[in-house]
Amino acid sequence: QVQLVQSGAEVKKPGASVKVSCKASGYTFTGYYMHWVRQAPGQGLEWMGRINPNSGGTNYAQKFQGRVTMTRDTSISTAYMELSRLRSDDTAVYYCARGYSGYENWGQGTLVTVSS
């Protein structure tokens, strides 16, 4: 079965960067875009961007342009999302998600806390 397993919780100081990983299994990694979605405490879902694991091509939400970098390592079927210049309002659960029409599979989420 399809599984997306994310890295563990992180605590970062304002201005730092964080890199979250998402290891995929149970399907052909290069066959589906990997998306990243975040959810601040008590708030709704927010799409950050996506990566084509086959080509490495990316599309980022305008809000995160210049601060987010999505990469992948096809040899280990893992996608990464790095967010730089962290602010307190970046505190959120970050999810990776896979799907063709809609996100059928989601990672368990990674809590990133930004605090001085």
Place this chain on the structure above:
Amino acid sequence: QSVLTQPPSASGTPGQRVTISCSGSSSNIGSNTVNWYQQLPGTAPKLLIYSNNQRPSGVPDRFSGSKSGTSASLAISGLQSEDEADYYCAAWDDSLNGQDVFGTGTKVTVL
């Protein structure tokens, strides 16, 4: 900064029908399909409806989706206690270089 608008809450008693609306624009719902997600407390979202009205395998047929113009809706018939959750609509938006956008979310309470 959600561009899709949903009512913040909806409620019903067990067995009732509840409908959630999702209002967008020509650049998102008006030109792309709509997906719906259910999120139980403390868990990742789950795909409930895709391509406006299709149910993934395993989703009960009590859940149905529809779309008309720049709006969409999710209906839950025969409401059950386990349906108490947050629900989000989503659609691709062709503006801003293209990005997925989510609705503001609706909390469904089973009375």
